[in-house]
Amino acid sequence: MFKVLVSDPISDLGIQQLVDASDVTVEKKTGLTEDELIAIIGDYDALLVRSQTRVTERIMAAGTKLKVVGRAGVGVDNIDLEAATKQGIIVINAPDGNTITTCEHTFAMMMALARHIPQAYAKTIGGTWDRKSFLGVELRNKTLGVLGMGRIGSEVAKRAKAFGMNILAYDPFLTQERAEKMEVKLATVDTIIRNADFMTVHTPLTPETHHMISGPQFEVMKKGMRIVNCARGGVIDEMALVEAVDQGIVAGAAFDVFESEPPEQDHPFLSHPKIIVTPHLGASTIEAQENVAIDVSEEVLHILRNEPFKNAVNMPPVAPTVMNKLQPYFSLGERLGSFAAQVTNQAISEIHVDYAGDLSDVDTLPLTRYIVKGVLVHHLGSEVNIVNCMHLAKQRDINVVVTQASKSKGFTNLLTVTLKTQDHEERLVAGTLLNGYGDRIVQLDKFPVDIAPEGHIILISHNDKPGIIGYVGTLLGQNDVNIASMQVGRKIIGGSAIMILTVDKAVHKDVLAQLIALPELNNAEEIVLT
Ligand SMILES: NC(=O)c1ccc[n+]([C@@H]2O[C@H](COP(=O)([O-])OP(=O)(O)OC[C@H]3O[C@@H](n4cnc5c(N)ncnc54)[C@H](O)[C@@H]3O)[C@@H](O)[C@H]2O)c1
Ligand SMILES: O=C(O)CC[C@@H](O)C(=O)O
Numbered sequence: 001m002f003k004v005l006v007s008d009p010i011s012d013l014g015i016q017q018l019v020d021a022s023d024v025t026v027e028k029k030t031g032l033t034e035d036e037l038i039a040i041i042g043d044y045d046a047l048l049v050r051s052q053t054r055v056t057e058r059i060m061a062a063g064t065k066l067k068v069v070g071r072a073g074v075g076v077d078n079i080d081l082e083a084a085t086k087q088g089i090i091v092i093n094a095p096d097g098n099t100i101t102t103c104e105h106t107f108a109m110m111m112a113l114a115r116h117i118p119q120a121y122a123k124t125i126g127g128t129w130d131r132k133s134f135l136g137v138e139l140r141n142k143t144l145g146v147l148g149m150g151r152i153g154s155e156v157a158k159r160a161k162a163f164g165m166n167i168l169a170y171d172p173f174l175t176q177e178r179a180e181k182m183e184v185k186l187a188t189v190d191t192i193i194r195n196a197d198f199m200t201v202h203t204p205l206t207p208e209t210h211h212m213i214s215g216p217q218f219e220v221m222k223k224g225m226r227i228v229n230c231a232r233g234g235v236i237d238e239m240a241l242v243e244a245v246d247q248g249i250v251a252g253a254a255f256d257v258f259e260s261e262p263p264e265q266d267h268p269f270l271s272h273p274k275i276i277v278t279p280h281l282g283a284s285t286i287e288a289q290e291n292v293a294i295d296v297s298e299e300v301l302h303i304l305r306n307e308p309f310k311n312a313v314n315m316p317p318v319a320p321t322v323m324n325k326l327q328p329y330f331s332l333g334e335r336l337g338s339f340a341a342q343v344t345n346q347a348i349s350e351i352h353v354d355y356a357g358d359l360s361d362v363d364t365l366p367l368t369r370y371i372v373k374g375v376l377v378h379h380l381g382s383e384v385n386i387v388n389c390m391h392l393a394k395q396r397d398i399n400v401v402v403t404q405a406s407k408s409k410g411f412t413n414l415l416t417v418t419l420k421t422q423d424h425e426e427r428l429v430a431g432t433l434l435n436g437y438g439d440r441i442v443q444l445d446k447f448p449v450d451i452a453p454e455g456h457i458i459l460i461s462h463n464d465k466p467g468i469i470g471y472v473g474t475l476l477g478q479n480d481v482n483i484a485s486m487q488v489g490r491k492i493i494g495g496s497a498i499m500i501l502t503v504d505k506a507v508h509k510d511v512l513a514q515l516i517a518l519p520e521l522n523n524a525e526e527i528v529l530t
Contacts, residue, residue, distance in 0.1 A: 001025055002304045003043055003065075007032055008050035010072050011286075014293020015048065021301060038062040046300045048072060048293075049079070051280070057083035068303040070296040073098060073283055074383070075232065076313050077205070081382060085314045092299045092311045095383070096151065097291030098283035103155035105282045106200055106230045109254035113226050114139060114198075116252075118276045137197075137226075140164035145196030147189065147212070148231065149174045149182075150380075153202035157184050168192045171203075172379040173396040175347040175422040193217050198226045204381035205232035207528075213237065218244035224251045230282045233258040242268045245275065256282045313385050325362050329415065330370045332431050332439040335453040335529045336417045337374025339441065340429045342527045343459060346421035350399045351375055358413040360405035368402055371417055411442065447489035447498050455484075456503045457527040458512075463520040464490045464497040471518045472499065479511045496522075 004018055006028045019026050029040070034056060041047065041063040048070045049055060055069055060083040069079055071093040084091045112118055115136035123130050144160045146153045149171035157167045161183060168187040169179060179186040189212065192199060203209045213227075214237035227250055229236050238259055244250040252274045258267070261280060269275045283292070295311070302309040341348070353371055355364050369386040372393055377384045384392060393400055416430040430443035431453060441451045444459075451457065458476075462468050469488065476483060482504040490497035507526045515524035 002045040003027065004046040004048060004300065005029060005041070005044040006048045007037060007053045008048075008072075009052075010048055010050055011289040011293040014072070014290045015297050017294070018297045018301065024301070024304065034059065041066065045304055046070065048296060048300065051075065051078050053078065055079040055084075060084055060087045060089055063087070063089065068092060068300055070094075070300045071313075072289070072292040072296045075204070076382060077232075081314045089314075090303055090309075090312050091314045092296060092303070092309065093313050093383070094292035094295035094299075095311060097293075097295050098285075098288035099151040099155055101285040101288035102152050102230055102282040103159065104285075105256060105278070106152070106156050106202075106228055107159060109228045109230060109256065109276070109278070110139070110198060110200065110226070112276055113228065113252045113254045119273065139198070141166070142197040143168060143195055145187070145192030145199040146170070146184070147192065147199065147201045147235075148203035148209075149184075150202060152231075153200075154182065156200060156202065157182060165198070168196055171347075173347055173398070175349060175397060177422065178397060189217075190220070193221050193225075195222055196225060197222070198228070200228040201231050201235045203231055203235055204383060205234045206379070206381035208378065209235050209381075211235075211237040211240075213241075215240045215243075218249055221249050223249055225249070226251050227253045229254075230256040233261065238267075238269065242272065242275070245272065250274075252276070254278075256280055310388070310391070312388065313383055326364065326367045328433055329359070329367050329413070332433055332453065333367050333370040333415055333417075334374035334377075335439065336415055336429050336431045336441070337371040337376075338378055338529060339374075339453060339457075339527055340417045340419045340427050341375045341378040343429075343525060344419045344421060344425065344427045346423050346425050348375065348398055348419050349422045350401060350418075350420040351393065352401045352403070352416075352418040352420065354414075354416040354418075355402070355404045356409075356414040356416070357411055359415065364402065364404065367415075368400065371415070372400055375417075375419065414442070416443070444489070444498060444500070446491060449487055449489050449498075449500055451485075451487065451500055451502065454502075454529050456506055457529065458499075458501040458503060458507060458515070458524060459527060460499040460501070460515065460524045461522045462497055462499060463522070464492075464494050465520045468518070468520055469499070472501070472515065472521075475514055475518065476501070476503070476511070479508070479514070481505070481507055481511060 002024045004026045018024050037059050045065050046068045050072050057080050066089050068090045074095050076093055079091055116134040120134045142165050144165045144167050146157050146169045149169050160167055167184040169184040170187055170189050176186055254276045256278045257280055269277050299309050299311055353368055369389055373384050373386050373389040376389055411432040414432050418428045420426050428445050431441045434440050439453050441453050484502045487500045512524045
């Protein structure tokens with residue numbers, strides 16, 4: 001008999017199939033502290049949570065029988081995925097069940113913002129009949145900027161058209177073709193900021209999206225913009241937003257999520273007349289809570305019964321024979337994918353992986369998954385794993401093409417990852433596992449190189465002219481950036497060249513801008529491989 005613990009309020013109807021299962025007993029114990037959970041978790045095979053329970057490393061360690069943690073919802077930021085993976089506990093989520101509900105909440109917020117509903121309500125029930133203070137605006141003919149065109153962003157865009165809005169959309173995976181199909185205009189973040197009347201964010205919180213709307217963006221923002229965040233706190237810089245509202249740049253904002261939840265009592269959003277808030281209610285409808293609970297319960301049953309499942313967000317086991325041969329390459333593959341994604345600036349349409357040498361005659365699918373995960377994780381965050389990455393790539397119209405047995409260029413094994421974009425840009429990164437030396441990147445586009453794929457890397461493209469190395473070294477020194485290693489590569493004297501520096505810490509965007517401004521330097525970008 002499997003024992004399932006439900007530690008957050010989750011829809012009864014949704015978990016009915018677990019309750020009805022003859023091989024499962026379900027117990028509900030909500031509001032437990034970490035220590036209380038640790039004391040009992042050893043008895044359970046599965047734990048079902050929403051967003052309140054923080055499933056920490058200590059809880060996982062105490063869960064000696066635990067096979068699966070199920071999250072009734074999308075975001076898994078309350079679950080320590082690394083600890084789960086280490087313990088061999090599968091973490092699953094329910095990514096589709098609350099999409100429409102959250103999209104509808106976004107509209108509720110947008111309209112409440114446009115028509116000052118919360119402020120007008122408060123005044124009216126307080127006994128003041130004030131019709132002058134609450135002049136609103138229509139959505140019709142306004143431009144809506146959508147940042148993040150995944151499940152929720154796409155549904156928002158679809159509905160915004162029915163309101164007669166013009167939609168500018170940005171997502172690193174949104175191709176021109178898909179944008180046209182969805183009847184939205186593909187735009188850059190900068191274009192959206194400068195032109196939209198309303199802007200709504202639907203991205204996960206990743207290092208790249210953290211404060212993606214902050215001081216510099218507010219400085220150039222179209223005056224009078226209204227902003228909605230029903231995604232994750234931290235995508236928009238809260239303090240910079242308050243300043244922008246006070247300066248009259250932003251006409252109003254509606255937030256369902258906060259950088260820290262619940263926010264402190266003195267959080268400026270809670271008393272600002274032009275900022276309206278809800279307590280993370282995006283997914284809180286009867287329908288969505290049933291949907292996510294049904295989805296997650298179904299998956300928990302599959303896992304407990306050793307049946308195939310689909311929505312795992314951490315690493316599933318790989319067959320031992322395959323594991324022995326491929327495991328040494330997993331980290332290299334993921335880093336090559338991540339490197340390639342970070343140097344590709346257009347929407348990716350194809351991930352081409354070529355295996356050569358020792359890798360030309362094995363079933364490389366598990367390794368391909370690590371590469372695809374590396375490519376996607378840069379933009380999609382911790383939701384991507386080696387189970388769902390192929391599905392996520394397909395959803396975004398990204399072809400994954402694998403070839404084997406091409407020439408290994410003298411290496412005993414060679415992995416070559418080429419990302420192709422809708423604009424026919426191609427970025428190629430090749431790597432090898434060198435006996436005794438570990439992972440190396442050995443080719444970047446047309447240039448042979450030799451880099452350890454780790455830490456902070458600065459990639460510079462420049463013209464092969466005397467003195468450039470000196471300029472770069474001096475500028476980085478002036479900015480307190482210590483160079484650990486440096487390499488230059490070129491095909492012909494005086495032609496285009498690249499310089500690759502590994503440095504000891506993160507490089508500020510300003511320093512990259514100063515590098516780009518140096519003579520003969522065409523571009524400088526930072527790649528971070530964790
Ligand atoms: N308020 C709530 O209660 C609630 C409910 C459900 C989901 N959410 C949150 O809403 C967000 C979106 O959920 P979803 O289901 O649509 O996820 P999704 O994965 O389907 O879509 C997220 C999209 O963001 C894109 N993205 C990543 N980095 C980007 C960047 N720098 N700029 C623009 N786009 C970028 C990704 O490519 C992806 O297409 C998530 O953060 C999720 O946790 C909140
Ligand atoms: O209400 C919840 O459970 C949070 C929902 C949402 O943030 C999610 O990530 O699914």
